[in-house]
Amino acid sequence: MGAFMGLPAIDQSEALHQLYEAFPYPRVVAGLQDFKAGKRQPIWNPKTSFSVFFPEQAPREELDILIAGCGTNLVPVFGAFMPRARIVGVDISAASLQISAEQCAAHGIDNVEHLQLPLEQIGSLGEDFDFVCCTGVLHHLADPVAGLRALGRVTRPNGAIMTMVYARYGRQGIYMLQELATKLGLSIDELSAAKVQKLLAFLPQGHPFRLVYPNVGTVISLEEVMDMVLNPRDQSYRVQDIRDLVQGAGLRFHRWLGNAPYRPEMSALGRAGLLDAADALDPWAQAAAAELAFGNLIKHSFVVTHPDRTPAAELFGGERILDAYPSISTHVRLEPSGTDLVVTNEGHPVRIETVAPIAEMSALLQACSGQRSVRELAAELGDGVVGAYRHLYHADALTLSTRPTRS
Numbered sequence: 056m057g058a059f060m061g062l063p064a065i066d067q068s069e070a071l072h073q074l075y076e077a078f079p080y081p082r083v084v085a086g087l088q089d090f091k092a093g094k095r096q097p098i099w100n101p102k103t104s105f106s107v108f109f110p111e112q113a114p115r116e117e118l119d120i121l122i123a124g125c126g127t128n129l130v131p132v133f134g135a136f137m138p139r140a141r142i143v144g145v146d147i148s149a150a151s152l153q154i155s156a157e158q159c160a161a162h163g164i165d166n167v168e169h170l171q172l173p174l175e176q177i178g179s180l181g182e183d184f185d186f187v188c189c190t191g192v193l194h195h196l197a198d199p200v201a202g203l204r205a206l207g208r209v210t211r212p213n214g215a216i217m218t219m220v221y222a223r224y225g226r227q228g229i230y231m232l233q234e235l236a237t238k239l240g241l242s243i244d245e246l247s248a249a250k251v252q253k254l255l256a257f258l259p260q261g262h263p264f265r266l267v268y269p270n271v272g273t274v275i276s277l278e279e280v281m282d283m284v285l286n287p288r289d290q291s292y293r294v295q296d297i298r299d300l301v302q303g304a305g306l307r308f309h310r311w312l313g314n315a316p317y318r319p320e321m322s323a324l325g326r327a328g329l330l331d332a333a334d335a336l337d338p339w340a341q342a343a344a345a346e347l348a349f350g351n352l353i354k355h356s357f358v359v360t361h362p363d364r365t366p367a368a369e370l371f372g373g374e375r376i377l378d379a380y381p382s383i384s385t386h387v388r389l390e391p392s393g394t395d396l397v398v399t400n401e402g403h404p405v406r407i408e409t410v411a412p413i414a415e416m417s418a419l420l421q422a423c424s425g426q427r428s429v430r431e432l433a434a435e436l437g438d439g440v441v442g443a444y445r446h447l448y449h450a451d452a453l454t455l456s457t458r459p460t461r462s
């Protein structure tokens with residue numbers, strides 16, 4: 056899909072390396088002290104969302120974390136936010152690693168290590184990890200399946216890999232621009248990036264690129280232009296391609312981050328009365344149907360584990376939700392609207408509003424302390440709450456665990 060797909064794989068790899076040396080990605084994050092103080096958090100992280108990754112385990116912060124293809128920001132952010140974890144960041148770009156290490160040093164973040172290493176060779180470190188974060192990287196590799204397999208081999212049996220790859224449908228506008236860049240003979244250099252930067256600012260509101268960046272006139276940074284439009288290699292995925300990626304790597308799909316974009320009932324299919332048809336599909340086909348119905352997902356974030364860990368859908372599907380311990384997810388916003396309370400999960404790829412009378416919703420949510428199971432809550436509040444909790448979990452307002460959690 057990349058603009059320079061004509062290049063042989065080895066030249067693409069070199070071009071990709073040069074790109075991230077010349078344009079370290081992303082822009083340096085401001086406000087690391089807020090992550091240190093716990094005032095800000097990475098949207099998905101194993102500290103405040105431990106049960107999302109490890110629903111069967113007792114929460115702990117002393118995790119060995121690998122950030123594969125760390126770029127400039129993730130090591131300082133995770134290092135600041137999780138001082139009791141040990142963080143190893145690897146990247147092929149020496150320039151990115153240097154920026155990352157300088158940020159850590161400037162903020163006294165000392166639980167981190169940086170290494171210049173292709174993630175495909177991560178096994179050569181001779182270490183393993185509880186949590187592996189690899190976001191925005193696999194789709195740039197010559198062989199994403201081999202890359203994910205290599206990460207699986209350094210993930211402990213009870214560990215988890217959090218990853219993100221580009222979504223094909225929602226990024227159509229970017230692939231059109233990559234094609235345009237190729238037609239115009241633009242190359243991977245600052246001058247070309249500046250030309251594309253100008254072009255992006257003038258694209259009309261209806262251009263499919265505006266799904267990614269809605270604001271006409273926004274100046275998009277040169278590193279973003281490089282990463283999106285002039286990238287020599289970027290493969291994109293539909294839901295069903297992710298199944299193949301994970302299975303090809305000999306690993307197991309654990310869950311999406313979050314749930315809502317992959318639930319037909321959260322999409323237009325629900326309101327259009329097409330749920331019976333969607334319900335007849337297997338879970339992957341249901342998720343694929345939801346992706347098509349939403350139409351605007353630009354990336355897929357998900358959790359992968361070893362094959363012997365039980366996926367979230369098996370732990371909490373159907374009647375098994377009765378044995379789950381719900382707690383309120385991070386980033387949940389509660390807003391009164393007349394006599395109703397509106398629950399939204401902010402910052403997620405698809406925001407779902409769940410609306411119920413204030414007293415009813417407050418009782419439901421206040422009971423979610425992580426200390427009592429849905430079965431116990433149903434005994435107290437009535438059987439009707441089971442369906443409500445299931446909906447709130449699928450809407451990403453609740454996190455489930457198989458055991459009581461501190462909350």
Ligand SMILES: C[S@@+](CC[C@H](N)C(=O)[O-])C[C@H]1O[C@@H](n2cnc3c(N)ncnc32)[C@H](O)[C@@H]1O
Pocket residue numbers: 071075080081123124125126127128129145146147148151172173174175189190191192195196282
């Ligand atoms: C789009 S950036 C994402 C950075 C970071 N993961 C984030 O989400 O902010 C892609 C990063 O992957 C790195 N990268 C590309 N191929 C790699 C490889 N084979 N091994 C390790 N890092 C790689 C690039 O140098 C770049 O820093």
